[in-house]
Structures are given as C-alpha cells and as structure tokens.
Amino acid sequence: MAAFEYLALSADGRRHKGVLEADSARQARQQLRERNLAPVQVEAAAARDAGTTASGGGRIGSSDLALLTRQLATLVQAALPVEEALRAVAAQTSKSRIRATLLAVRGRILEGHGLAAALAAYPRAFPTIYRSMVAAGERGHLGVVLEQLADYTEQRQQSRQRIQLALLYPLILLVVASLIVGFLLGYVVPDVIDVFVDSGQALPWLTRALVATSNAVSHWGPWLLPLLVISGVLLWRALQQAANRLRWDTALLKLPLFGLLLRDLDTARFASTLAILARSGVPLVEALRIAAQVVGNQCIKAGLLQSELVVREGGSLTRALEQHTPLPPMLLHMVAAGEKSGELDAMLARAARNQETDLAARIALLVGLFEPFMLVLMGVVVLLIVLAILLPIMSLNQLVG
Numbered sequence: 001m002a003a004f005e006y007l008a009l010s011a012d013g014r015r016h017k018g019v020l021e022a023d024s025a026r027q028a029r030q031q032l033r034e035r036n037l038a039p040v041q042v043e044a045a046a047a048r049d050a051g052t053t054a055s056g057g058g059r060i061g062s063s064d065l066a067l068l069t070r071q072l073a074t075l076v077q078a079a080l081p082v083e084e085a086l087r088a089v090a091a092q093t094s095k096s097r098i099r100a101t102l103l104a105v106r107g108r109i110l111e112g113h114g115l116a117a118a119l120a121a122y123p124r125a126f127p128t129i130y131r132s133m134v135a136a137g138e139r140g141h142l143g144v145v146l147e148q149l150a151d152y153t154e155q156r157q158q159s160r161q162r163i164q165l166a167l168l169y170p171l172i173l174l175v176v177a178s179l180i181v182g183f184l185l186g187y188v189v190p191d192v193i194d195v196f197v198d199s200g201q202a203l204p205w206l207t208r209a210l211v212a213t214s215n216a217v218s219h220w221g222p223w224l225l226p227l228l229v230i231s232g233v234l235l236w237r238a239l240q241q242a243a244n245r246l247r248w249d250t251a252l253l254k255l256p257l258f259g260l261l262l263r264d265l266d267t268a269r270f271a272s273t274l275a276i277l278a279r280s281g282v283p284l285v286e287a288l289r290i291a292a293q294v295v296g297n298q299c300i301k302a303g304l305l306q307s308e309l310v311v312r313e314g315g316s317l318t319r320a321l322e323q324h325t326p327l328p329p330m331l332l333h334m335v336a337a338g339e340k341s342g343e344l345d346a347m348l349a350r351a352a353r354n355q356e357t358d359l360a361a362r363i364a365l366l367v368g369l370f371e372p373f374m375l376v377l378m379g380v381v382v383l384l385i386v387l388a389i390l391l392p393i394m395s396l397n398q399l400v401g
Contacts, residue, residue, distance in 0.1 A: 004028040004044055008037035017096065044104075060098060060125040062160070066153035068093065068102070069130075073146035082142075083109045101125050114138055129273055129290050136281040145280045152276045159268070159356060166363045170370045177378050184385060185210075185217040192389055203392055210388035242298070249298040253326060261362055266295045267327055268355035270304065275348035284344075285312045300325060317344075331355065 004025060008016045016037055029039040060068075068089050075085035083106050090102035101122055108118035116135035119126040126134075130149065137145030193211050203211070239245045253259045273294050277287035285308060292304035303325035310320035318336040321327055331351045338347030 004042050006032060006039060006043075007041040008032050008039045010037055060101070062153055062157040064093075064095070064098060065126075065130070066150055066157060068098065069146055069153060070150040073143055073150055076146060077143035082115055115142070128293060129277065132282050132286065132290050133277065133280045136277075139281065148276060148280060152272065155272065156269075162360065163265075163363060166367055170367055170374070173371070173374050177374060181378075181381055182217060185214045189214045189385065189389075190218060204388075206384065207388045207392055210385065246298045246302065249300075253297065253299055257366060261359070261366065262297060263300070263326060263328070264355060264359040264362060266297050266300050267331060268352060268359050269294045269296075270300075270327075271331060271348055271355055272352035275345055275352050278345035278348060284317065288317075300327075328355075 006017065006028060010016060025042045025044070028042050032039045032042075071089045071092060072085050075088055076082060080088070086102050086106040086109070090099045090106070093099050093102070105115075105118045105122070108121060109115060114135075116131050116138060119131050119134060123131075130153075133145055133149050134142070137143075189210060193207065193214065239248055252262055270291050274287055274291040277290060278284065282290070288304065288308040288311060292301050292308065295301045295304060303321075306324040307317070307320035310324070311317055316339065318332060318339055321335060322332055331354075334347045334351040334354075335344070338344035341347070
C-alpha cells in the first residue's frame, strides 16, 4: 500500500486535507467517497515529497526527528514489524508533512525495500548519518541502534539550543546599544550642538569630533543598512566558491578566542558523530566520511577527508588526524588510547563529552567577558557625548563670567 495526500470537500462545503493509505489513487478516492467526502485532489505522498526535496524542502526538524526516532525505537524493541511501527508513528504525529513522509517510507518497505533504502529516497528528511546508522542496525539490533540514534539527535538539538540561547543576550545587547548610539548621534546631538555653533565660539576638539561623527551618521546612516545587506550578499556569493570558502575558514581558525571556539564546536560535532557511528557498527572509513560532513569549517573538513584516505589505505587513525587536522591534542590522545585498547567508540564518546564541556565553558567565558565589555563601552561612549556637550557650556559660562 502507498500513502496518498488528499484534498476533499464535505457536504457542507468544508475543505478536508490529510493522508490515507491505499493501493491506488482510485481506491483512495473510493475511500473518501465512503466517508461522504468529494475528492478534489489525490496525489501520491512519495511523488509530492520527491518534488519538495528537489526544490529544497522536505526537511524534518531535529526535535521532530528525535521524537519519531524514539517512538520507532520503542515499537521496534517491542517486536513490532518495521512497517507497522512506521504506521503507528505516522498516526501519532499531528504534522501532515511528517505523516506523509513516514507513510511513503512504509509504502517503499511494503514494496520490498529495506528501511535504510526507503529512507534514502528522502535525503532532506533523513540525513546521511541517520541512514547509515539504520543500515548498520538492520544487520542486527535495529531497536538498540534507533535508541542510540534518538539519543544522538536529542543531544545535538540540545547543544544547538544551548549555544543559541547563550549568544542571544549578547546579540540583543549589541543591537540595542548600536541603535541607541545611532539615535543620539543622528537626531539628538545635532540639535544641541547647533546652539553652540550658532554662537560663534570656538568649540573644543572633542565637540568638533562629535559634530563630525554626528554629521556622518546623519548623512550616511540611511545608507548603512543597504550597504551592509549588499556587502553580505557579495560575501555570501564569494564564499560559494570552494577556494574562497577554504581561505575564509582557514582565516577564521586563526582568530584569537573566536577561532578556538569554532574549532571546539566542530571538534565536538565530529567526535560525537564518529562515536555514535562506530558504536552502531558502521565501518571506520565510512564513519569518517560521514562524520566529516557534519563539520562546518572547510579547513577541518578537508583534513578529515584526507585522513579518511589515509585510513582507507591502512594507516592509523591517530597518525592521520595528527598530520592532516588541527584537532586538539587531548582528542588525539584519547583516539590513540582507544585504538590501542580496542575501545575506540567508548573513547570517542568520552572525548565528545569532554569537548562539549570545554565548548560550553568557553562560550560561558566569552559571554561573561562580552557583557561587562559592552557595559564599559556604552559608558565610555555616553561619557564622551556628555563631555562634548558640557565643554562648550563651561566655556560659555566662563565668557559670560
């Protein structure tokens, strides 16, 4: 049976949309008529999902993917057949797009495909690491592998949320501070300074500097946002070229503090992904290739792909990572210990936890430094503006006196 998405009208003219299972579109229309619904459109969910995938859609969010994976793992571990587990999970979800995708996957399984092969038809919904782990689990212990995959997806989502929440407050503080200073320089300061300019007295250098800055903001401020947008678009287009992106990412790694933060972020991603793949029974060479895809920095990714070639030729993983990647020494030592003891997956998991802990500590440190820095900077800016206004007033009082 296949999944069909439908649009139908009831007797009172209301529109009804949903997903149902049938052997053909004709049978799906018949089922709708039996429900006293007039079918308007009936389309195979698989075909619709393939179209959205080609246009860039068809994604499933990390939280939704973790939830449905957890549910699927529970049902599979309860000895329920995979196709029935997919049907139960599809019935559980309230999102029609996810339900259609799951039923389409179930339809491919009923056609004789394996679970991993069925998921491969929807690469935007189920990423490469997801499909590879499922393929490894189909060789045995699928329920356990799905449970591990659900844990991994949830941990990734939680890590992403922690980073976003940690950076949210500094970003809001920076934007608000910039808007306040821009408003003062563009609208408040000019009216105050004009009084002293019209008096004809010689202005202090600090006041003259403030007048020049205020004039620049007044004249060029409206063009600042379009200029930033155009610059961002040009930079984005330039970074679409692989050579430019590699040079950019290499330069980012050399930045103080920020470069270490980026390295730790990608290191934690790589270590946790490689650990879960190795624990699930994915071959090391394939696991390296998949883990390299979750790394955002192209400099680190290129080194990991080169390391994969070395391992494929029979080289040591530790030696390959030392020669071709800028990964931290602690991770390399733990990988070496895992290779010697034969417990590479356990050592990688421990290394991933250490990297995530270090990353959280580094982000907390940067956020903790940024907040007082912004407060001091705002205090200095306000002090300079107040002094630039008070100095001519003090000079005028002396002349009157």
